Amino acid sequence: MSLRTTIAATRETETHEYFFAEDFAASVSMVGRSEAIKHTLKITKLVALSRCNPVLIVGETGTGKELAAEAIHFLRHPQERFVAVNCATLTANLLESELFGHVKGAFTGADREKTGLLELAGDGSLFLDEISEMPIDLQAKLLRILQERTFRKVGGIKNIKFNATIIASSNRNLRKETNANRFRADLYYRLNISPITIAPxxxxxxxxxxxxxxxxxxxxxxxxxxxxxxxxxxxxxxxxxxxxxxxxxxxxxxxxxxxxxxxxxxxxxxxxxxxxxxxxxxxxxxxxxxxxxxxxxxxxxxxxxxxxxxxxxxxxxxxxxxxxxxxxxxxxxxxxxxxxxxxxxxxxxxxxxxxxxxxxxxxxx
Ligand SMILES: Nc1ncnc2c1ncn2[C@@H]1O[C@H](COP(=O)(O)OP(=O)(O)OP(=O)(O)O)[C@@H](O)[C@H]1O
Ligand SMILES: [Mg+2]
Structure with missing residues (x-):
């Protein structure tokens, strides 16, 4: 190794040590050396290396929830797909067919069969962003699917198994949403196994x-x-x-x-x-x-x-x-x-x- 390469490598290491708490954080570009971020990193690794599924990530807007979701995916199954959907952007019907797909003729306009995101994620991760915004009826369906580890396409009768890690994120306090009857308590408890919290x-x-x-x-x-x-x-x-x-x-x-x-x-x-x-x-x-x-x-x-x-x-x-x-x-x-x-x-x-x-x-x- 030439002197120049050695100096460059040393600088690179110094930069990593300056911006990141550890190598894992550097590998996912998660900047921070505060106590709060170190704790988040610790839990993220524990959860990612376990079989915890679903995974819940909570924190205010812009705190880095999606980054944490990618970090989990990266540690658990980097070669697989990471598929994300924002639950706030679609109506209940559209979200359901987006997530689970539909069979041909399931509704007007369903002129061909569609594969849903859950199936597309395969052995990778399905990221349900802003889960608190998911319509309440769909929350009930999601709970059943998480418990049974199978789903049905809209209009379908076949139970399809899935393997993906479900990662949900919320910038609202889900306990409060539950108390206000906007979020199903049973789904909240199903998600809340070892939440990853990101401090503001x-x-x-x-x-x-x-x-x-x-x-x-x-x-x-x-x-x-x-x-x-x-x-x-x-x-x-x-x-x-x-x-x-x-x-x-x-x-x-x-x-x-x-x-x-x-x-x-x-x-x-x-x-x-x-x-x-x-x-x-x-x-x-x-x-x-x-x-x-x-x-x-x-x-x-x-x-x-x-x-x-x-x-x-x-x-x-x-x-x-x-x-x-x-x-x-x-x-x-x-x-x-x-x-x-x-x-x-x-x-x-x-x-x-x-x-x-x-x-x-x-x-x-
Ligand atoms: N620790 C961090 N180091 C470097 N970049 C970060 C960090 N946390 C967040 N970011 C960056 O900040 C931006 C917002 O992060 P992200 O989308 O993950 O936030 P979020 O919690 O999902 O926000 P929202 O609730 O609004 O969806 C992104 O560009 C992300 O890469
Ligand atoms: Mg986000």
Whole structure:
């Protein structure tokens, strides 16, 4: 092995160790080294290597449920098919014939026999995404099928055996859905053998992954091929902003924010001004006086004065920290009447810190 190959291999290993808790996580690209993600990985492996079937994955939207489903599939039977269906997107009748197929003449328009996804999955996995949205009648059929390990095509009389691993996911709390009579309790208990739970990004047990994920998306995004490998880091303030936000859309939302920042960024570092959580905010008038805009202004003011304090009023350095040009910084100082010794930046206001993640690009350029 040449020296160059050895160095490249070492770098690769270092990168893996930085982004991933273990080799298995690296093999399925599941970034994270927090306690929460380590626990999820542990249960995922236990479940995948057992015969647990069905498998249930729960977590808020965008937390990585589909990724976990793929990880289970990858560990259990990588050579087989992974077939996914979103239970929220089809009517009861369509979903049933999609899942189990139908015989010729089963209903108007069924002019030929159709193989369902369960059969298509063969010895692989059938991923039932958003199972909480499955119509209640179909839930009863699914329960019977899970218990008997056989199914019938719509309109058919033959019982067909199946082998696939059924992986169901839900971003709703299924126990609550059951209490509200929207989800069948018997199906819930059938699914809930050893649920794989994925914590939201804002959970204190997962928050440390925010930075890792942001850096990972920065490194791997192909949204702007000409910028790939050119934007290499995020500024300290940009990272802080990401860490303070609550991420209701979890990893998916974070990835979008990073890709948006890559699009907007013109330097080699993602600065705070290009962290735009809600692109609609770009159209906001900063002076309309509503509470949200007020806090944006307040947050921007506070950040600028904090950056100045941190750098001992070295404006070039402060501007770099903020991810804005010196000229913009001067304009902001004038706009907010921030002067050395004016005592604007006192205690950091948690509300303001949170709001600065919403800072519109226009406000900082
Ligand atoms: N730990 C992670 N490391 C890297 N990428 C991740 C991680 N978790 C999620 N992602 C990415 O975030 C996006 C959303 O993940 P995924 O589709 O698995 O979420 P989900 O929980 O199924 O969301 P929903 O409930 O909305 O269907 C995907 O692009 C996925 O690859
Ligand atoms: Mg999903």
């Amino acid at each position: 990004l804002r959970s204190p047990r997962r928050r440390q992954d925010i930075q890792l994920l942001a850096e990972y998306f920065l490194k791997t995004s192909t949204i702007c091929p000409e910028k790939q490998n050119k934007i290499t880091t995020l500024t300290k303030l940009a990272t802080e902003a990401l860490q303070k936000y609550d991420w209701p859309g979890n990893v998916r939302e974070l990835r979008n924010v990073i890709e948006r920042a890559i699009l907007y960024e013109t330097t080699d570092k993602i600065g705070l001004s290009n962290i735009v959580i809600d692109p609609d905010d770009l159209c906001d008038e900063p002076t309309t006086g509503n509470i949200r805009n007020y806090s944006l202004v307040k947050a921007e003011r506070e950040l600028i004065s904090r950056a100045l304090q941190e750098t001992g009023w070295q404006k070039t350095h402060a501007a770099a920290l903020l991810g804005i040009t010196r000229a913009t910084l001067y304009a902001k100082l004038k706009q907010y009447n921030i002067q050395k010794g004016s005592g604007i930046a006192k205690q950091s206001d948690p509300q303001a810190s949170r709001a600065f993640a919403f800072e519109p690009v226009a406000a900082a350029q």
